[in-house]
Amino acid sequence: MNATSRPPSLAGLRRTYEGEPLLEADLATDPVTQFTAWFADAVDAGLPEPNAVVLATSSAGGRPSARTVLLKGFDQRGFVFYTNYESRKGRDLAENPRACLMFPWHQIRRQVRVEGHAVRLPRDESAAYFHSRPYGSRVGAWASRQSAVVGSREALDERYAELAGRWPEEPPMPDFWGGFRVVPVEVEFWQGQTDRMHDRLRYRRVPDGWTLERLAP
Incomplete structure (x- = not known):
């Protein structure tokens, strides 16, 4: 950029969000069941790569890093992706096994954010997926x-x-390659609404299951 050039204006990127209200009574009793329904909606809407998810990690020293990976499975145990264990994300998770996943489904005015503990998959589970590639x-x-x-x-x-x-x-299968499962402790469902009064409903793990909370937008 030279001295006379100007950055592009972002004013034209403003938009409104209009969606159906997201109410507590409409959600499932657990976040994985709710995610299953929303994931199906993302697939049905024809989103490109609806399983693309931003994975955020942090080193032991607190240096953050984020990148896009592909979700390769999910169930009540958690959310699964695969990687080289010697990569930056692999090293981060070895030092600090906490992770955040964010699904940016902009076209349907939704986001899902998952926070949890990352654990390596058993070797046989990783091998089964590796040999299917x-x-x-x-x-x-x-x-x-x-x-x-x-x-x-x-x-x-x-x-x-x-x-x-x-x-x-x-x-x-390389010894340095395999899967991680992010075991959720918090899962937030975001639905865009008008006037930036978005709906944010968060499941938080408690000793006897999950509690559901509404967050201010």
């Missing part, structure tokens, strides 16, 4: 030491070709 993705898990500095694109491609030659049919 396309061949190229399995080789790529070996070729890319995620978050490490790479000398060039050519070096990365050469490494991939080398490993594809080593395992032309069935790459084994």
Whole structure:
């Protein structure tokens, strides 16, 4: 940007939100059941990659980091994604096993935010998913030491070709790769409303289950 240029105006990006009210009586008794219903709505609405989710982590020293990953499963135990355990997110979660997931379903004026504890999946669960992946993705898990500095694109491609030659049919699962499950302790459902008076309803884990609270927008 030179001295005479101006940043673009954001005024044209203003918008209103109009949605059905989100009322306590309309929600399920637990957040995973409610998430299941909203996830189905996101799929039915034709959202591109409705399972894309922003994952936020923090190092032991408190340095935050966020990135988009793909949700690969969820049930009453929690929300699952897979990664290289030596990546930045893997190292963060080894030091500080707390995570936040945020599903930005802007097109249907909804968001879901999940806070919880991240635990590694058992090796057999990770292996079952790994061997269901396309061949190229399995080789790529070996070729890319995620978050490490790479000398060039050519070096990365050469490494991939080398490993594809080593395992032309069935790459084994790397020891440094696997899944995490985020076990929720708080789940917030956000529904956009007019005049910025949005609906925010949060499930919070308590000893005997879940309590539901409304938050100010």
